[in-house]
Every structure is written in structure tokens, then in C-alpha cells.
Amino acid sequence: MDINTIIQEENLVYRKTPLLTEKPLSYCPGCGHGTFHRLILEVIEELGIQDITIGIAPVGCSVLAYEFMDIDMQQAAHGRAPALATAIKRLHPDKYVFTYQGDGDLAAIGTAETIHACNRGENIIIFFVNNGIYGMTGGQMAPTTIEGMPTSTSPYGRDIKIMGNPLKITELVAQLPGTHFVTRQSVHTPRNVRRTKKAIQQAFQVQKEKKGLAWIEVVSNCNSGWKLTPVKANEWMEEHMFAFYPLGDLKVDGNLVK
Numbered sequence: 001m002d003i004n005t006i007i008q009e010e011n012l013v014y015r016k017t018p019l020l021t022e023k024p025l026s027y028c029p030g031c032g033h034g035t036f037h038r039l040i041l042e043v044i045e046e047l048g049i050q051d052i053t054i055g056i057a058p059v060g061c062s063v064l065a066y067e068f069m070d071i072d073m074q075q076a077a078h079g080r081a082p083a084l085a086t087a088i089k090r091l092h093p094d095k096y097v098f099t100y101q102g103d104g105d106l107a108a109i110g111t112a113e114t115i116h117a118c119n120r121g122e123n124i125i126i127f128f129v130n131n132g133i134y135g136m137t138g139g140q141m142a143p144t145t146i147e148g149m150p151t152s153t154s155p156y157g158r159d160i161k162i163m164g165n166p167l168k169i170t171e172l173v174a175q176l177p178g179t180h181f182v183t184r185q186s187v188h189t190p191r192n193v194r195r196t197k198k199a200i201q202q203a204f205q206v207q208k209e210k211k212g213l214a215w216i217e218v219v220s221n222c223n224s225g226w227k228l229t230p231v232k233a234n235e236w237m238e239e240h241m242f243a244f245y246p247l248g249d250l251k252v253d254g255n256l257v258k
Contacts, residue, residue: 018203019070026064032231033061033129033221034188037068039197040098040127042160043204044071050142053096054088055059055083060102061136062129079110082117085124096207098125103144104134111143114169114225120214121178125152125203128170128215131222132241139225143167149187149226166244170217182214182251186219192247199249212254219245 010047025034044053050071057065066073075218076084081099089097106114106128116213117124133151139156141151146166148157158166174182181203185196196218203214219241223233249257 083112118173181214184217
């Protein structure tokens with residue numbers, strides 16, 4: 001029997017979206033970036049909007065997205081992705097525009113651009129990966145590093161008395177009138193992957209209907225920066241990160257979730 005007869009569409013259990021390039025992912029084993037990439041591109045493929053979607057990624061691990069996403073991409077200076085996305089969306093209102101950012105970029109260097117884009121209600125999507133540290137540059141403490149969490153610049157853990165409180169920026173932007181859909185998810189289990197994909201679908205629908213800014217935070221591990229195996233990193237994330245950054249919707253249809 002011909003192999004093409006055996007491998008028919010209805011018999012496929014899984015097919016990699018063709019919007020992922022053939023270049024092997026260079027993220028650390030166990031990192032959530034690759035799964036998040038795949039989900040975003042699956043939704044873009046399913047919506048048939050590959051040719052009218054523009055992604056913006058700045059410096060950090062996010063910058064590697066250009067190598068793996070077969071869509072139009074534009075690089076931004078560190079922290080400035082929301083400002084660039086604003087310009088692109090206003091110049092090309094018929095395009096779907098999103099940013100793809102890490103916590104050190106979005107919640108530290110780019111806090112001003114992030115907050116004001118959300119407050120204005122720019123009709124874009126912000127995809128935000130929160131692993132609690134600066135992943136690419138050496139595992140330094142970030143605004144999202146939780147209390148007691150060791151990093152390369154806080155080896156004994158974050159001391160709030162000295163270093164201040166972690167920043168719950170997703171809760172902050174949910175309060176702003178320009179945000180229409182705000183959610184926090186993860187991609188470390190099949191169940192959570194399904195929930196995150198549903199959130200991505202909802203975010204693109206918000207942009208299609210011109211309702212304002214959609215925001216998806218994905219809490220992820222950084223096993224290299226955390227100095228843990230991928231399995232132990234997921235366990236630590238579930239026990240510690242989710243306690244401070246609980247998963248779920250914060251704002252739906254412009255209304256805060258109580």
C-alpha cells in the first residue's frame with residue numbers, strides 16, 4: 001500500500017502548522033516559548049490571516065521569534081514593541097498586529113510604552129511571557145521576580161525590604177479602560193495549552209471587532225535561569241509562581257472578572 005494512502009488527513013493525530021519555519025527551535029529544553037509560538041501560529045493559520053498579520057518582537061528571548069514565525073515580523077528596540085505596534089496598526093488598520101515580549105522587556109524597560117498603549121486602547125494584541133527573570137542576559141532579577149526567588153543578582157532570593165515588591169503588571173493593565181480582554185495562562189500541561197489557545201483565539205477576535213487591546217500573559221519557566229531541570233522547574237512554577245500569579249481571566253468584554 002502506498003504510504004500516501006496510509007497517511008491521510010483523517011488519520012493524522014498531529015500536524016505541525018506550516019507557519020512554523022523548518023528551523024529547529026533554539027530555546028532551552030523545557031522552555032515555554034516554543035509551545036506559545038506554535039499556538040499563536042496555529043490560530044493565525046486557522047483564521048487564514050497569515051498574509052495580513054504583523055508581529056513585533058524586541059530584545060531578549062523574544063527576538064528569536066523571527067527565526068520561527070513565517071509571518072511578517074518587525075524588530076523593536078528593547079521595551080518599545082507596543083509603541084511600534086501602535087504605529088503599524090494605525091498605518092495599516094486592516095492588518096492584525098501583535099507584540100511578543102518577555103517580562104524584563106515589557107514590565108521594566110518598556111513599562112511606559114506598555115501602560116500607555118493599554119490606556120489608549122490600541123487595537124493590538126500583547127503576548128507576554130513571564131518567567132520572573134531576565135532569561136537571555138544571565139538570569140538577573142526582574143520586576144516580576146517573586147519574593148524569595150533566587151536570581152543571578154539576588155542569589156539569596158528577592159528581599160522586598162531592599163528590592164521592593166514584584167510587579168503584577170497584568171493586574172495593573174486590567175484596570176485601564178483601554179484593555180478589553182486580559183488573561184493569564186500557561187503552557188506547561190496539555191490542559192493549559194488548550195486554555196491558552198482558546199485565549200489566543202479570543203484575542204484575535206477582539207482585534208477583528210476593533211474593541212481595544214487584548215492581553216495574554218503566559219507564566220512560564222526558565223529552567224536554565226532558575227538552575228532546575230525542566231520537570232523541577234514546572235513543579236517550582238506551579239508551587240510558587242502560580243501562587244503569586246494565579247491563572248485565569250482578569251477582564252472579559254471590557255469588564256473586570258470578580
